[in-house]
Amino acid sequence: MTARIYQPSKTAMSSGMAKTKAWVLEFTADEPRRIDPLMGWTSSKDTQAQVQLRFATKEEAIDYAEANGIDAVVTLPKKRSANVRPGGYGENFATSRRGAWTH
Known part of the structure; x- marks a missing residue:
């Protein structure tokens, strides 16, 4: 069983940095996904690919992987x-502004 340990980046939909501080241990898929012939949905029998464990530090994630025999990258x-x-943005509306404010 292999996994990867990483720190997630911020989402493209937000300028905030929420949910980027924790470290994530995520299992890699053992088999590729396949397309269901009847419905056309993508599916997999690998349930470990759905598991994400969050840790406060990188060292905690590495220790967990070593303790449970998980090969982690x-x-x-x-x-x-x-x-x-x-x-900043407030400078646009400062009363001490010398030039005319235009768009």
């Missing part, structure tokens, strides 16, 4: 720096 996250402008 750790993927380190690519951190982004915050895109913060000096003054």
Whole structure:
């Protein structure tokens, strides 16, 4: 049984960083998904692919995998720096603004 340990990235639908702090242990599929000939749905008999375990730290996830005999691959996250402008959005409406405000 193999798994991967990673820290999820933020969703494309939100600018927030919710649910990105925890580390996830996710099992990889042992067999490929197949298309049901009657309905055309994608299905799999592998129920472990549905399991996601969350841990507070990377070390906890690695320790759990080692204790249960799971071969795990750790993927380190690519951190982004915050895109913060000096003054920010409020600078557009400052009373000390020198130029005319246009769109």
